[in-house]
Amino acid sequence: MSEAARRASWRDLVERRLPEAARPGWPVRLDHCFARILLDHACGGPWRDHVRPPAYATLPLDQLEAAIALGEAVLAGHADLALLNRRSLAWRGKVAAAAVPESLEDGDLILRRWRPEDTAPFAALNADAAVMAHFPRPRTEAESVAEAGRFDRRFVADGFGPWALAQGGRFIGCAGAMRILQPLPFPGGDRPGTTVELAWRLAREAWGRGFATRAARLALDDLAGRCGIRAVVAYTAAGNARSRAVMERLGMAPAGTFPHPAVPEGPLRDHVLYRLDCADREDAA
Incomplete structure (x- = not known):
């Protein structure tokens, strides 16, 4: 599949497929929230610290593939979306981080x-x-x-x-x-x-x-x-x-x-x- 097709696949995943699949118990339901979670994990932290928007066009292809694979795992019920959301929010200072010894x-x-x-x-x-x-x-x-x-x-x-x-x-x-x-x-x-x-x-x-x-x-x-x-x-x-x-x-x-x-x-x-x-x-x- 061409790079352009993979980037289009990413947009379809976060803008349509994941929001349409949202179910009770999922912590998010909106396209930008799914994008935030998956992009943060592809970058290992808040994605805007690592890549300029729009991410679908500027994210390196290997990281985009990682984000797509994680999104597909969420759709298949193989990844804990609540855990992924907590990790994303911890990176962004929205939830308390665990105490860690120095x-x-x-x-x-x-x-x-x-x-x-x-x-x-x-x-x-x-x-x-x-x-x-x-x-x-x-x-x-x-x-x-x-x-x-x-x-x-x-x-x-x-x-x-x-x-x-x-x-x-x-x-x-x-x-x-x-x-x-x-x-x-x-x-x-x-x-x-x-x-x-x-x-x-x-x-x-x-x-x-x-x-x-x-x-x-x-x-x-x-x-x-x-x-x-x-x-x-x-x-x-x-x-x-x-x-x-x-x-x-x-x-x-x-x-x-x-x-x-x-x-x-x-x-x-x-x-x-x-x-x-x-x-x-x-x-x-």
Whole structure:
């Protein structure tokens, strides 16, 4: 389908299909409200902070596709519109955001909220071909700045997110959890907002020292204790033995494979899925 056709499809989705499908219990019924929710999620925050109006014409096509996919999930009953609306309103300061600690600590290893000075080392990490070997490509500096902002805004929307990771006062990466908000082809992944992903990404000089496992355990403790999140998933390209080893050290269980729809055809597309719930973790302790 051409780009013009996809942009027309977006307008039909928010201006006609979603308003016509509105049902009792939905928190919104008007076209601009559906557009607000879906565009905010495509941008990871209030959409007007990231793209000039009219969004149907100016939003990058990959973000527009993400907004369409989320809208289709709402129509199919696979996405919780009330949750999505609360997240959008939290970003806009219309509902109270959850209290979030400034940091979680394990000796000299600290998970903390993101700071402006994290941008440069995060961009360097994302530009390292070795770090990004199991991603489709390294990130540009602009993409890294945007990603760090999206990560930190997840704390506003959900009360948790990927933390900046520091060791001995030095930024070495990120680790934490986030709601999966785009449909993925595995059980639970097809229901955006329902499943929580555990993830980490460390600078190359921090590899092999157990930091990823320690940081993930800190994040899991916070998720279970403060946030009441009882189950998480993690996934990576099938050939990423380093990350798979961390998942297994955490007591996560293999749960099959899936083709990641955001990854082009090739050796990185097949992903392995791991799952963990509180009972599994207690048994593994």
